[in-house]
Amino acid sequence: xxxxxxTEKVVSLAKRRGFVFQSSEIYGxxxxxxxxxxLGVEMLNNIKQAWWKEMTYRENVEGIDAAILxxxxxxxxxxxxxxxTDPMVDCRECKARFRYDILLEGMSEKAAKKMKEDLKKELxxxxxxxxxxxxxxxxxEKVLSTVNCPNCGRNGTFTKxxxxxxxxxxxxxxxxxxxxxxxxxxxTAQGIYVNFLNVKEAGRQKLPFGIAQIGKAFRNEINTKNFxxxxxxxxxMEMQFFINPKDDGEWFEYWKEQRINWFVKxxxxxxxxxxxxxxxxxxxxxxxxxIEYEFPFGWGEIEGIHNRTDFDxxxxxxxxxxxxxxxxxxxxxxxxxxxxETSAGASRSFMAFLINAYDxxxxxxxxxDGSKSTExxxxxxxxxxxxxxKAAVFPLVNRDGMQDIAHNITEDLRxxxxxxxxxxxxxxxxxxxxxxxxxxYCITVxxxxxxxxxxxxxxxxxxxxxxxxxxxxxxxxxEKLTV
Ligand code: GAP
Numbered sequence: 001x002x003x004x005x006x007t008e009k010v011v012s013l014a015k016r017r018g019f020v021f022q023s024s025e026i027y028g029x030x031x032x033x034x035x036x037x038x039l040g041v042e043m044l045n046n047i048k049q050a051w052w053k054e055m056t057y058r059e060n061v062e063g064i065d066a067a068i069l070x071x072x073x074x075x076x077x078x079x080x081x082x083x084x085t086d087p088m089v090d091c092r093e094c095k096a097r098f099r100y101d102i103l104l105e106g107m108s109e110k111a112a113k114k115m116k117e118d119l120k121k122e123l124x125x126x127x128x129x130x131x132x133x134x135x136x137x138x139x140x141e142k143v144l145s146t147v148n149c150p151n152c153g154r155n156g157t158f159t160k161x162x163x164x165x166x167x168x169x170x171x172x173x174x175x176x177x178x179x180x181x182x183x184x185x186x187x188t189a190q191g192i193y194v195n196f197l198n199v200k201e202a203g204r205q206k207l208p209f210g211i212a213q214i215g216k217a218f219r220n221e222i223n224t225k226n227f228x229x230x231x232x233x234x235x236x237m238e239m240q241f242f243i244n245p246k247d248d249g250e251w252f253e254y255w256k257e258q259r260i261n262w263f264v265k266x267x268x269x270x271x272x273x274x275x276x277x278x279x280x281x282x283x284x285x286x287x288x289x290x291i292e293y294e295f296p297f298g299w300g301e302i303e304g305i306h307n308r309t310d311f312d313x314x315x316x317x318x319x320x321x322x323x324x325x326x327x328x329x330x331x332x333x334x335x336x337x338x339x340x341e342t343s344a345g346a347s348r349s350f351m352a353f354l355i356n357a358y359d360x361x362x363x364x365x366x367x368x369d370g371s372k373s374t375e376x377x378x379x380x381x382x383x384x385x386x387x388x389x390k391a392a393v394f395p396l397v398n399r400d401g402m403q404d405i406a407h408n409i410t411e412d413l414r415x416x417x418x419x420x421x422x423x424x425x426x427x428x429x430x431x432x433x434x435x436x437x438x439x440x441y442c443i444t445v446x447x448x449x450x451x452x453x454x455x456x457x458x459x460x461x462x463x464x465x466x467x468x469x470x471x472x473x474x475x476x477x478x479e480k481l482t483v
Contacts, residue, residue, distance in 0.1 A: 043386055043438075104143075431458065
């Protein structure tokens with residue numbers, strides 16, 4: 001299967017089977033925003049639940065759910081007002097707007113080489129000097145002076161780069177003036193920092209301890225692209241782990257390993273994961289790595305692990321006047337903790353889990369005349385713990401009371417799981433419908449059920465069937481879902 005086809009196929013399946021729809025589709029859609037459908041919301045909730053369990057069902061991590069709207073000073077303290085920007089250039093002729101670095105990346109190798117050589121000659125710079133000159137958005141007008149606009153094709157029409165802040169602004173209360181501006185949070189992390197003392201005291205926590213949160217974040221991204229990968233509204237699953245600064249290296253390694261293991265435990269193929277070490281660091285970080293997944297369009301970050309030092313707590317201390325520090329009653333030390341952050345995108349992880357699960361397999365088929373052939377089976381090998389529907393229940397035929405038994409089994413299983421009942425079409429077709437949306441277990445009531453209360457359980461990936469007593473189904477499935 002061609003790599004480029006996979007995203008298209010997954011996007012199409014996601015819509016057809018109710019995982020993800022375009023936001024406001026009947027109005028032509030809203031760029032960079034997506035809606036989760038009946039299966040999508042189940043799977044997204046399962047991902048968030050799996051993360052929450054992993055991160056907070058431990059002694060030293062507490063959970064919170066902070067408000068999306070926060071005091072505007074928070075974003076001054078965090079550096080987002082000043083630094084959370086992209087350099088943008090406009091074409092003076094056609095008015096198209098581009099991100100400066102993306103424009104450079106998009107140039108053909110030949111054009112980029114020529115531009116670099118011309119500039120080197122004109123400015124009499126060596127390779128290193130010319131690279132930093134080109135990278136600096138302040139030089140954009142000079143750098144782009146011979147470059148064609150990708151939209152209208154005209155030459156030398158670009159303006160100087162201007163900073164464009166990615167935070168969405170709105171107003172609190174009825175008066176729309178600058179004193180009432182609030183921002184939609186671009187990360188959930190700040191809601192954790194400002195609650196550091198509250199949680200420490202309420203949870204009677206001692207260092208090292210963490211605070212975890214799942215929630216929406218908003219960024220006015222210039223280029224939204226690749227389905228759920230870069231969107232304007234998305235969800236983050238973040239944990240900030242507060243430590244003594246002397247232990248930062250050790251905890252950074254610990255959380256990096258924990259987080260990679262989490263993805264692997266939940267079915268992401270190991271060979272599809274990569275650790276990218278940052279050499280260019282965000283304004284708050286001392287060390288940073290990305291956990292990358294190999295999407296069909298290339299490697300893309302799904303989670304960042306950052307050593308944010310004492311940057312955030314120090315800044316909030318400075319801006320709020322409230323001392324966000326820690327007193328160690330054993331060593332009698334007083335200090336501002338360092339923070340190791342694990343920051344995953346729930347929506348990006350969702351996309352990685354979906355693409356990772358997608359497969360088209362050739363399987364044997366028995367035709368109505370008894371002859372044999374093969375057919376393509378589209379299947380989502382989603383880990384059972386994340387699968388939106390855990391089991392489907394079928395009566396083999398719609399007679400002899402099999403429907404009633406199947407309904408009763410369905411109702412019983414629904415006390416614990418999301419279960420789908422289906423009595424229409426051949427059983428083979430019912431299996432295919434469930435394979436396509438990743439249902440790990442299909443339970444069939446057949447004539448043997450009428451004699452000994454056992455049913456067949458067909459496993460999605462191996463397609464093997466076992467007989468299980470109908471009263472044991474809940475424990476059978478529960479065991480399989482446990483990670
Ligand atoms: N608190 C640190 C922070 O927000 P980040 O690398 O900007 O760091 C963390 O974002 C994660 O959030 C990313 O790894 C990604 O999974 C997700 N994310 C960031 N921007 C996103 C966007 N525009 N659309 C979808 N997910 C995004």
